[in-house]
Amino acid sequence: MASSGESPILTALATGLALAGAPGPVQAVLLTESVRGGVSRGLRALAGVHGTFGALMVGLAMGLSVATPSGLLLRVLKVGGGALLIWLAIDGLRAKEDPLRAAATSSAGGLLPEVRGSLSILLNPGGWLFLGAVASPLLATATLRGGRISAAAAALALVGGAALGDLGVVLLGALGLRRAGTRTIRAVRVGLALVLAGLGVWLVVDGLKP
Numbered sequence: 001m002a003s004s005g006e007s008p009i010l011t012a013l014a015t016g017l018a019l020a021g022a023p024g025p026v027q028a029v030l031l032t033e034s035v036r037g038g039v040s041r042g043l044r045a046l047a048g049v050h051g052t053f054g055a056l057m058v059g060l061a062m063g064l065s066v067a068t069p070s071g072l073l074l075r076v077l078k079v080g081g082g083a084l085l086i087w088l089a090i091d092g093l094r095a096k097e098d099p100l101r102a103a104a105t106s107s108a109g110g111l112l113p114e115v116r117g118s119l120s121i122l123l124n125p126g127g128w129l130f131l132g133a134v135a136s137p138l139l140a141t142a143t144l145r146g147g148r149i150s151a152a153a154a155a156l157a158l159v160g161g162a163a164l165g166d167l168g169v170v171l172l173g174a175l176g177l178r179r180a181g182t183r184t185i186r187a188v189r190v191g192l193a194l195v196l197a198g199l200g201v202w203l204v205v206d207g208l209k210p
Contacts, residue, residue, distance in 0.1 A: 008142035008150065012158035015138065019130065019158075020165020025085055025199055026127070027169050029120040032092055032192045033113050034173030035185065041113050042170035048117025049166065054159040056121070056131060060139050061151035068132030074125055078207030081123035085200030088116065089193040125203070 020027070026049055034042030060066060069077060091110060111119075121127050135158065142154040180188070 012154040013161040016158040016161025039174040044113035045117035048114035052118040057155035061155040077125040082200040082203030089197035092193040
């Protein structure tokens with residue numbers, strides 16, 4: 001929560017930048033999509049991520065209550081999110097398209113990049129913990145100081161900061177794609193698939209253990 005001398009909007013912007021700077025499932029998905037299909041595919045996944053995240057944040061600003069998930073709900077989120085990451089890893093390993101031309105191909109037979117990005121938020125237990133434990137108090141402070149308009153501005157600032165940081169992830173994957181050869185790109189894609197699978201297995205095991 002912002003201190004008495006800080007602007008909630010500036011605090012929200014800094015929080016968003018920090019959120020994007022902390023590696024996690026969302027960043028892994030964005031990097032994977034960018035390496036797989038270049039800037040276009042990466043930006044589409046980014047739109048799915050922050051369109052969903054933005055809708056949740058604006059809902060919070062307008063008075064939607066989000067409790068920090070725990071118990072069975074947290075377990076379900078962990079298992080569901082982990083299963084999604086494992087599926088994305090397998091899908092990435094099975095992809096046959098030339099990675100240098102993937103941006104121009106359709107996503108027939110699989111999830112659109114926008115949907116992948118959106119699901120990486122909706123099935124991310126860490127994201128829901130952030131909404132309940134960090135975003136809700138921050139926006140409550142903004143509401144007390146300036147009403148719903150101030151809260152909405154803080155929500156958009158937080159989303160904007162996070163999107164700016166995640167844009168760097170997309171460009172890192174996409175620009176690296178142009179400098180590397182096909183063999184190197186495929187090796188990177190395998191490495192990213194292993195990272196996604198590792199994160200997914202960890203989430204599923206953590207969600208299922210007593």
